[in-house]
Each structure stands twice: as C-alpha cells, then as structure tokens.
Amino acid sequence: MxxxxxxxxxxxxxxxxxxxxxxxxxxxxxxxxxxxxxxxxxxxxxxxxxxxxxxxxxxxxxxxxxxxxxxxxxxxxxxxxxxxxxxxxxxxxxxxxxxxxxxxxxxxxxxxxxxxxxDAELGKRLAAYRKRLSDEVDERARRVADKLKSRSGG
Incomplete structure (x- = not known):
C-alpha cells in the first residue's frame, strides 16, 4: 500500500x-x-x-x-x-x-x-501526474527504437 x-x-x-x-x-x-x-x-x-x-x-x-x-x-x-x-x-x-x-x-x-x-487545482495536479506517466512511456518507446535502430546498423 x-x-x-x-x-x-x-x-x-x-x-x-x-x-x-x-x-x-x-x-x-x-x-x-x-x-x-x-x-x-x-x-x-x-x-x-x-x-x-x-x-x-x-x-x-x-x-x-x-x-x-x-x-x-x-x-x-x-x-x-x-x-x-x-x-x-x-x-x-x-x-x-x-x-x-x-x-x-x-x-x-x-x-x-x-x-x-x-477541486480544480487537484485536477491540474492529476493531469500533470498522468502526463508524466505518458512521458515515461514515450521515453521508453524512444529508447527501444534507438536500441533496435543501433542493432540494425541504421
């Protein structure tokens, strides 16, 4: 918890x-x-x-x-x-x-x-939290793409 x-x-x-x-x-x-x-x-x-x-x-x-x-x-x-x-x-x-x-x-x-x-302010903090989660996924996707690109020599 x-x-x-x-x-x-x-x-x-x-x-x-x-x-x-x-x-x-x-x-x-x-x-x-x-x-x-x-x-x-x-x-x-x-x-x-x-x-x-x-x-x-x-x-x-x-x-x-x-x-x-x-x-x-x-x-x-x-x-x-x-x-x-x-x-x-x-x-x-x-x-x-x-x-x-x-x-x-x-x-x-x-x-x-x-x-x-x-609570509108909490809503904004929650939206920012969810954006951070989305950004983390985008960053992982970028790293995977970079790794695959370097493996294929391109």
Missing part, C-alpha cells in the same frame, strides 16, 4: 493510515469508518487479502466512497480477495481496483479523480 501513499503525497492529498481488521478488530473498524466524514475524510481506501471483508465493512459503516484493494495474502494470490471485494450486495458499493501494487496505485489515482470533481 506504499504505492497508494506515494501517489497521494505526490498529488499533495492528505491522508491517514489505520491498520484494522474487519474480523479481529471490528470495533476499531466501525469507529474509524463511521467517524471518517466527521474527521474531514472524503474517500476511503481499504486493502485486504483472503476473505477481504474490510472494504465491505468500511462501506457498511460510512456513506463516503470506498475503494477496495485486494491483496495477495493466500495461495490464491489475491483472487479470493478480489472476488470478495467486488461481490458487494446492492446498496453497499465498493469500487474495486486490481490486485496488489497496481491496485494500490490505482486506488490513489481513483481517489484523486473523485476528489478533483470539487
């Missing part, structure tokens, strides 16, 4: 980190989720592996948007977590991203997109 933190920081988005378990610390989970809006939070990101109940429980206790990140914590490599998070009942939605590090990164980006609806 450090990918989430890095991206939130790069976009100058405040955050808080809480370690909780829907099964082992249910009261802490309920207290955190149910008071999140009062603390000024506007989007919640919850990561979990295995049975992965945390994002759904967080969504049950908060009306804020919840993004669930499935983690590869068992021999099923995150598939169990993905299915658990994505199969929420009607009325308790959880936006679900990819398993693992890509999901952690996309959770931060999705949170930024949600927040940028009401």
């Amino acid at each position: 450090m990918d989430t933190v890095k991206i939130l920081e790069s976009l100058d988005i405040g955050y808080e980190v809480v370690v909780a378990s829907a099964h082992r610390t249910p009261r802490r989970t309920e207290e955190w989720a149910s008071s999140a809006a009062d603390r000024g939070l506007r989007v919640l990101i919850a990561a979990a592996g295995g049975a992965a109940a945390l994002p759904g429980v967080v969504a049950a206790f908060s009306s804020l948007p919840v993004i669930g990140v499935p983690l590869a914590a068992t021999t099923l490599n995150g598939l169990d977590a993905l299915l658990s998070i994505v199969q929420m009942p009607k009325g308790v939605p959880v936006a679900t991203v990819a398993i693992g590090a890509w999901g952690a990164a996309n959770a931060a980006i999705l949170a930024a997109q949600i927040l940028s609806v009401a």
